[in-house]
Amino acid sequence: MEERIVLKAENISKMYRLGLVNSRSLTADLNRWWHTIRGKEDPYLKIGEVNNRAVKGSSDYVWALKDIDFEVNAGDTMAIIGRNGAGKSTLLKLLSRVTQPTTGKIGVEGRIASLLEVGTGFHPELTGRDNIYLNGAILGMRKQEITQKLDQIIDFSGVERYIDTPVKRYSSGMYVRLAFAVAAHLESEILIIDEVLAVGDMEFQKKCLGKMDEVAKGQGRTVLFVSHNMAAVKSLCQKGIVIENGQKVFQGQIGDAVKHYMSKGAESALCRQFDFVRNDQFALKEIKISNDPNDQDDLLLDKHKILIESRFDVLSPEVSHIAYHVLNESGEPIFSMGTGDIALSVGENKITCEIPAYFFQSGTYYLSLFVISKSQKALLIEKDVMSFLVTDGDRLMGAYMGREPGDIRPQFNWYRS
Amino acid sequence: MKKWDLEITSKTEWWQWNLKEVWRYRDLLLLLVKRDYKASFRQTILGPIWFFIQPIFTTLVYTFVFNKVAKLGTDGQPPALFYLSGVILWNYFSTSLTSTSNAFIQNASIFGKVYFPRLIIPISIVLSNLMKFSVQLVFFLCMLVYYTNFTTYSPHVSWHIVLVPLLVLNMALLGLGAGMIISSFTTKYRDLAYLVTFGVQLLMYATPVVYPLSMVQGKLLKVILLNPMTGIVEGFRFGFLGTGAFEWGMLAYSFSFALVMLIIAISLFNRVEKSFMDTV
Numbered sequence: 001m002e003e004r005i006v007l008k009a010e011n012i013s014k015m016y017r018l019g020l021v022n023s024r025s026l027t028a029d030l031n032r033w034w035h036t037i038r039g040k041e042d043p044y045l046k047i048g049e050v051n052n053r054a055v056k057g058s059s060d061y062v063w064a065l066k067d068i069d070f071e072v073n074a075g076d077t078m079a080i081i082g083r084n085g086a087g088k089s090t091l092l093k094l095l096s097r098v099t100q101p102t103t104g105k106i107g108v109e110g111r112i113a114s115l116l117e118v119g120t121g122f123h124p125e126l127t128g129r130d131n132i133y134l135n136g137a138i139l140g141m142r143k144q145e146i147t148q149k150l151d152q153i154i155d156f157s158g159v160e161r162y163i164d165t166p167v168k169r170y171s172s173g174m175y176v177r178l179a180f181a182v183a184a185h186l187e188s189e190i191l192i193i194d195e196v197l198a199v200g201d202m203e204f205q206k207k208c209l210g211k212m213d214e215v216a217k218g219q220g221r222t223v224l225f226v227s228h229n230m231a232a233v234k235s236l237c238q239k240g241i242v243i244e245n246g247q248k249v250f251q252g253q254i255g256d257a258v259k260h261y262m263s264k265g266a267e268s269a270l271c272r273q274f275d276f277v278r279n280d281q282f283a284l285k286e287i288k289i290s291n292d293p294n295d296q297d298d299l300l301l302d303k304h305k306i307l308i309e310s311r312f313d314v315l316s317p318e319v320s321h322i323a324y325h326v327l328n329e330s331g332e333p334i335f336s337m338g339t340g341d342i343a344l345s346v347g348e349n350k351i352t353c354e355i356p357a358y359f360f361q362s363g364t365y366y367l368s369l370f371v372i373s374k375s376q377k378a379l380l381i382e383k384d385v386m387s388f389l390v391t392d393g394d395r396l397m398g399a400y401m402g403r404e405p406g407d408i409r410p411q412f413n414w415y416r417s
Numbered sequence: 418m419k420k421w422d423l424e425i426t427s428k429t430e431w432w433q434w435n436l437k438e439v440w441r442y443r444d445l446l447l448l449l450v451k452r453d454y455k456a457s458f459r460q461t462i463l464g465p466i467w468f469f470i471q472p473i474f475t476t477l478v479y480t481f482v483f484n485k486v487a488k489l490g491t492d493g494q495p496p497a498l499f500y501l502s503g504v505i506l507w508n509y510f511s512t513s514l515t516s517t518s519n520a521f522i523q524n525a526s527i528f529g530k531v532y533f534p535r536l537i538i539p540i541s542i543v544l545s546n547l548m549k550f551s552v553q554l555v556f557f558l559c560m561l562v563y564y565t566n567f568t569t570y571s572p573h574v575s576w577h578i579v580l581v582p583l584l585v586l587n588m589a590l591l592g593l594g595a596g597m598i599i600s601s602f603t604t605k606y607r608d609l610a611y612l613v614t615f616g617v618q619l620l621m622y623a624t625p626v627v628y629p630l631s632m633v634q635g636k637l638l639k640v641i642l643l644n645p646m647t648g649i650v651e652g653f654r655f656g657f658l659g660t661g662a663f664e665w666g667m668l669a670y671s672f673s674f675a676l677v678m679l680i681i682a683i684s685l686f687n688r689v690e691k692s693f694m695d696t697v
Contacts, residue, residue: 008421016695026606093694097425097532100691107421117530123452125459134452137445138531166459 005109006222007072007095007190012104014065014090064090065246068104072190077216077223079233079254081261082243088226091243092116095192095224110189110222113140117194119179124168128159128178131167135182149185156207157181177204184211190222191215212236230258230299230391258299270300270388277382281316282371285348289388300390302362302409306355314344320374324353327366327384328407334365335408338372361409362392429691431684439534449541454548468552472508476500483627492629492660495564501557502657503626506650509550509585510592511617516542517596518613521604521693528694535690536683539600543593550585561657573659580668581656584649587672591645594678601685605696625650630662642667645674 017025065087072078082088093099095106096114121138122131132153136146146153154160157178159170167175193212209232216223216236227233233240233254240257242250250260270289277284288311291304300306310322323338339351366387371380439446458464479500483489491499517539521528524538564570603610624646625633633641641647648667655663 029605093529094425098529099694100429101425101427103427105427106425108423108425109421112423114531120530121527123456125456126452130452130455134448137442137448138527138533140442140533143444143448 004074005071006074007109007112007224008107009068009070009095010105010107012065012068012091012094012101012106013063014087014094014099015061015102016064018060018062063246065094065101065243068243068248070241070248070251072222072224074189074222075220076239077225077237079237079240079257080224080226080243081230081233081240081257086243087246088243089116089194090246092192092194092224092226108190111140111187112190112192113186113188114192115139115183115186115194116192118176118183122167122175122179125166127166128154128157128163128170131178132182135179136185139183139186140188141186145187153181153185156184156211158204173204180204180208184208184215188221190224192224192226194226209236230261234258234299272386274385277369277380277385279380281314281319281373281379283313283315284310284369284382284385285313286311287367287386289386300388302360302390302392303357305357306360306388306390308353308355308367309350310352311348311350313348314346317346318373319344319379320372320376322351323370323372325368325370327368329364331366336370338370356411358409358411360390361404361407362390363407364389365407429688431688434683434687435534435536439536439540442533442537445533446537446541446544449537450544450548453541453545465552468549469556472501472504472553472556475504475508479504479627489628490632492631492654492658494654494658494660495568495570498557498560498564498570498658499629499654500627501560502654503650505550505553505557506588506653507621507624507626507646508553509546510588510646511621512549513543513546513589513592514596514599515613515617516546517593518599518603518610520596520600521689522600522607522610525694528690536686539593539597539686542596543589546592547585547589557657574657575655575659577652577663578656581653583672584652584656584668587668587675588646588649590675590679591649591671594675594682597682597686598678601682601689604689604693620644620646625661629660645671647671 017028068087068091080088080091092114093116094101095112096116098116119131119135121135123134126134129150132150133143133146137143154163157174157180159174159178162170162174167178170178212223212225213236215221216225223237225233225237237254239252240250240254240261241248242257242261250257271286272288273286274284286309288307288309289300290307290309291299291301293307293309308324312322321339321342321344323336325336326334328334337353342351364387366384369380369382369385370378373379458467461467463470476497480496483500484491484496516523520535520538520542528535561572561574565572599609599613621627623641623644625641630638630641630647630651648664648671651661652663652668654661
């Protein structure tokens, strides 16, 4: 297919002022105005700081986005990923024209529609049917277009019985179902979707993500999707942009983008080098946790086996074996596992523990390392040496009805007796 | 250089009004007006009758206070007709103005989530109020018919009533323009919003609503003639009741005033709409 650019962002930046609006900001406004009428540059544009919400800055002005450039081709599905406060929402706001960039330019070819929220403009006193029209029109649909799709929308929402009842009588689930149904039937060449759209119960979530998938893949439309949900992102999108502190740090194929994003977070790094866990007898070098050692994409799925590779130097023949305690999110030990019979040799050792698929429930787990001597004494103890997050890929995709109780889910044999 | 269908930039031109886009969203405009109408009478038994009740009571109170107690004249008209005509006109203007002046703040949650030409909202407000005004106008006509047939009152309806649609349009534009200017200034600094509520009340006394223009003389008259609403109220009464002042000059003044204000208003509104979400 011919590569046709349908969206191009050049150099876009957005500055926000922090703090209250009061007489002090009036002084700043007047100062800015005085500079502009003399044809000078806005004095406040120079002092903006990189946006990092955790660090106290000296200026009242921050760059929520700074010099973002990217291009989207027709038919692309592009994910925008980043941590909370990285600037994703600001970028969405600029693209959907809710607010204006401070500098830069965005060019768009074709109709663009954005879904930052479902049910924008819903009026509680109006019936479901009236609200479909109103909401559709707010999103940019023509009345006749909505009339044509009315049956499909009602059908998709699954609230047919209540369609002539005011929406204030709806349960919150019905409300979002109806709202999403309208949004799902938007027809624009470019669609910008915020992840909050995947709402409602599991069954409906599955339907929503399925619809997004259909929009993205089936209809060949250009989609920009913002999400924290790496499983959804990987399944829906082909390309990705990673934003960090208001700057674009990566753009490329979705797999690489997710990898880039995950490797940035210290707490979620699944491959960790060590130089501080050591003593005279033992030195830990590396722990790596993955579904497959060849595919280091930092997303652990419960439906595959999980491999824990440990690389360490044994410095004294006194070392007998190593063991890990596995703890759950609340720090309660679940079980202990050790290398047991494997004879460790002095020098480098590399040992892998294979945990079968569907052993862990989704959640975060911690490992504590114990190095045991031949006389069954602990030579070295390192608590919480590593943590890992197990993701329920099916649940994220809406196919599975929720997390079962407990931390582990061993697969036992069941048979008729 | 590639030609884009839409360019989002950091600059806003004063003259970029995008009226074409407003036209494209005309369905939304109509749906919003319909929404306002439907939503305002949900769960009421009397429904649109409430449109009459407010002017009736206001007229009764004005008749008592200004006619009976203060002994202000009504140009020889039955007080009920005189005050009612003033009240419905003034109501239309003042509600259009005050609700338009809150356009940005009231709709911030919608504006923050989705783009559509912001101009749609003030226009829909003025149109919704126009509907209410039309119902009240019908009520006024009923009163006029009642007075003609069941009292000794003899009507003086003149051909000037053909100008009434123009007067209403003029009033709509005045309310729209003034409201939009105020809403553009109140997104960041709310001070002006306080001024509006009592400013509109005071302005009513500078308009011949509760007194006829013929009662006013001297310097005060000049001040009241500066008010663009004066010509409209007087023109309306002249058409239906046959009293009051009717001058083409006054109407021309009101209309040009409204147009100039509207041009300023749309330009200001367009500048503000692009980034008001950051400061609201």
